[in-house]
Amino acid sequence: MPNSFSVSGSRQEGISVLALDGFLDAHTAPAFEEAIEKEVSAGHNRIVVDCARLAYISSAGLGVFMTFIEEVREAGGDIKICAVIPKVGQVFEILGFNSLFEIVGDIPQAVARFAHSRAEGG
Amino acid sequence: MASGFDVSRLESLLESAKLLQSTLDRSQILKHLLRSVMGRVLARRGLLAIRNSQGTFEIELARGLPSLAARSPYNEASARAAGVEHVFPIATSGEPAGYLGIGGLAAALAPEESDFIQALLGMASSVVSNAEAHLLLDQRLQELRALLDLGRGLAATLDPDEVARLVGLTLAGRWAVSKYAVIAARDPHPPVDRRKGLDLKPFEEIKARLQSLDGGVRDPALLGAVNAPEGALLLPIRSKEELIGVIACGPRPRGMAYREADIEFGSGLAAQASVALENAWHFRDTLARQQLEKELELAAGIQRDLFPKKLPPLAGLDIAARNRQARQVGGDYFDVLPFSSLDSTAPHLLCVADVSGKGISAALLMSTIQATLRSLLRRESSLLEIAGLGNELIHACTPPNKYATAFLCGVDPATGACRYVNCGHNAAVLLRSGGRVEMLDGPGLALGLFPRRTCAEQSFQLNDGDILAIYTDGVSEAQNRNDEEFEVDRLAACLREFHSEPAASIVGRVFDAIDSFAGDAPQFDDITLMIVKRSNAGTTAVLGS
Numbered sequence A: 001m002p003n004s005f006s007v008s009g010s011r012q013e014g015i016s017v018l019a020l021d022g023f024l025d026a027h028t029a030p031a032f033e034e035a036i037e038k039e040v041s042a043g044h045n046r047i048v049v050d051c052a053r054l055a056y057i058s059s060a061g062l063g064v065f066m067t068f069i070e071e072v073r074e075a076g077g078d079i080k081i082c083a084v085i086p087k088v089g090q091v092f093e094i095l096g097f098n099s100l101f102e103i104v105g106d107i108p109q110a111v112a113r114f115a116h117s118r119a120e121g122g
Numbered sequence B: 001m002a003s004g005f006d007v008s009r010l011e012s013l014l015e016s017a018k019l020l021q022s023t024l025d026r027s028q029i030l031k032h033l034l035r036s037v038m039g040r041v042l043a044r045r046g047l048l049a050i051r052n053s054q055g056t057f058e059i060e061l062a063r064g065l066p067s068l069a070a071r072s073p074y075n076e077a078s079a080r081a082a083g084v085e086h087v088f089p090i091a092t093s094g095e096p097a098g099y100l101g102i103g104g105l106a107a108a109l110a111p112e113e114s115d116f117i118q119a120l121l122g123m124a125s126s127v128v129s130n131a132e133a134h135l136l137l138d139q140r141l142q143e144l145r146a147l148l149d150l151g152r153g154l155a156a157t158l159d160p161d162e163v164a165r166l167v168g169l170t171l172a173g174r175w176a177v178s179k180y181a182v183i184a185a186r187d188p189h190p191p192v193d194r195r196k197g198l199d200l201k202p203f204e205e206i207k208a209r210l211q212s213l214d215g216g217v218r219d220p221a222l223l224g225a226v227n228a229p230e231g232a233l234l235l236p237i238r239s240k241e242e243l244i245g246v247i248a249c250g251p252r253p254r255g256m257a258y259r260e261a262d263i264e265f266g267s268g269l270a271a272q273a274s275v276a277l278e279n280a281w282h283f284r285d286t287l288a289r290q291q292l293e294k295e296l297e298l299a300a301g302i303q304r305d306l307f308p309k310k311l312p313p314l315a316g317l318d319i320a321a322r323n324r325q326a327r328q329v330g331g332d333y334f335d336v337l338p339f340s341s342l343d344s345t346a347p348h349l350l351c352v353a354d355v356s357g358k359g360i361s362a363a364l365l366m367s368t369i370q371a372t373l374r375s376l377l378r379r380e381s382s383l384l385e386i387a388g389l390g391n392e393l394i395h396a397c398t399p400p401n402k403y404a405t406a407f408l409c410g411v412d413p414a415t416g417a418c419r420y421v422n423c424g425h426n427a428a429v430l431l432r433s434g435g436r437v438e439m440l441d442g443p444g445l446a447l448g449l450f451p452r453r454t455c456a457e458q459s460f461q462l463n464d465g466d467i468l469a470i471y472t473d474g475v476s477e478a479q480n481r482n483d484e485e486f487e488v489d490r491l492a493a494c495l496r497e498f499h500s501e502p503a504a505s506i507v508g509r510v511f512d513a514i515d516s517f518a519g520d521a522p523q524f525d526d527i528t529l530m531i532v533k534r535s536n537a538g539t540t541a542v543l544g545s
Helices: A029-041 A059-074 A086-094 A107-119 B007-022 B026-041 B076-081 B111-155 B160-175 B203-210 B220-225 B260-306 B359-379 B383-397 B487-497 B503-518
Strands: A005-012 A015-024 A046-057 A078-082 A102-104 B043-051 B057-063 B086-090 B098-105 B180-184 B192-196 B233-239 B242-249 B317-324 B332-338 B348-355 B404-412 B417-423 B428-431 B437-440 B458-461 B467-471 B527-534 B540-542
Touching: A005 A029, A015 A029, A015 A059, A015 A107, A029 A059, A029 B160, A046 A059, A046 A086, A046 A107, A059 A078, A059 B111, A059 B160, A078 A107, A086 B111, A102 A107, B026 B043, B026 B057, B026 B098, B026 B111, B057 B098, B076 B086, B076 B098, B086 B111, B098 B111, B111 B160, B111 B260, B160 B180, B160 B192, B160 B242, B160 B260, B180 B260, B203 B220, B203 B242, B233 B260, B242 B260, B260 B359, B317 B332, B317 B503, B332 B359, B332 B527, B348 B359, B348 B467, B348 B527, B359 B383, B359 B404, B383 B404, B383 B417, B404 B467, B428 B487, B437 B458, B467 B487, B467 B503, B487 B503, B503 B527
Parallel strands: A015 A046, A046 A078, A078 A102, B317 B540
Antiparallel strands: A005 A015, B043 B057, B043 B098, B086 B098, B180 B192, B180 B242, B233 B242, B317 B527, B332 B348, B348 B404, B404 B417, B417 B458, B428 B437, B428 B467, B467 B527
């Protein structure tokens, strides 16, 4: 049986919050990719990915982040990651994602980081 | 050296040793080291740089040094410029595993503190190296997981574009690259082209250039030739010897290079991609073939309906015909059609035709001929006119390499008077009751070859006991395993042997003779035979193949 995965989106203070749930692997990465694609093509370039319920992430799942990060940043936005469980965080670290992405504790912090960068004029 | 240590230093060393033994968590060890040293000598600034997998030094921890970012390359000069005053190698001997720097000390660094720090770092060096090895192990493990994960994902898809997507995502994630491309092609499938931020040249253009390469490609000249940026990595996708695609990964972040281990991993991934692409294409081929077979079956059904199910019974004539196709759809055609009156004593047209080529295109032309004949017969009773107009029509509505040979014979059942035109067709065999064979050839080229008609009308009388055999070259050129042909002589012999039997029976005898002659040799061409006898009874038959 394939691992289950779902992504649900919401908008908070003009920021898109995508909550991931389950196993993000090669099977399920396309669903996540489509979810981000949808946000980006709607002009929503400020994205928070909530990993609180993300149990596993594979390289293909990380690839989705890489696929959009440049496009989003060029448009003046960012993808911020929050609420990562240690097992997932370890993968982020091994593959060097910690230095490429801002990873914070929870959604409010992530949203606040956007407010912060906007205040700075970023 | 140890003589300079006081108790508190020994305690500190012991505490560190315990911690170093108890954990393999690299970041904990490093933090502990920096904390211990900074705490020990009351330094406000601290720095830890560690040798990374590329063999260069990278800043791991920086405290009170805002100009030095973690993960940036380390060099002693810029560290000192930033406020680091003392630099210690993390080593017992030889190449250090890293450096620890401190600055902003509350007091000058006493020699014994310096000794303590060196002892601590010496003790830690092997653990740091181990932790580094541990990190590499983690990375290898992650690679294995990625391969396994990708393998599972690929097994679940039969879509070439989806394969490219998964491969692209996996590599982008593995190497943290935001620019990549996966392109592949195999005729007759549409090219696979998934690209993010890389303007790689089309696969067909770069295929020749990459054909002979193996493993990963980092050569700047070659990267430039395919329009990939410097620092990128190309991984050929091979199926057996053939290059079927290429994966391109853009430069890694922070100037990291692609190492041999990365190329190994990438090559393994490319191999998986190759199998998955081949599977997906093969699946498409099978689907297409099934679709084509379905269409052929449909076409064959339509064509079967074009053949007369029953020949019209003509007074005083015994007519039988049979067609057997080499493929599902063929290019032979026969028919018996009234010129104008449906009356069984009225003149009728006997027709056997052979369209160039085989398969669907031949079948289409065959149906054109049939429609042409049927529409012309209502208005024209002259064979020459029919042949001429048929020629013009076929010439006008088909490409020059499409044509049809035809034998058209008008027969008057009442008298047995026949006229015929032979448009490039095999000469019909007329076996006279006395056993003499007449070959009904004639001037005339195939219909549709030239805009002008070239045939001429000729006539003969069909008498009682005569047998007329009109056939296509599938009869005379039927081959056996020795590449010998059936030829007209065998047909004539067959007609002679069974001349007393009804037309339907003679058709069967000839087909039997062809089959026993051909043996297990495959049938290459459609076989069509029409037998006409004059008889008082007058029967006609179409025999199933």
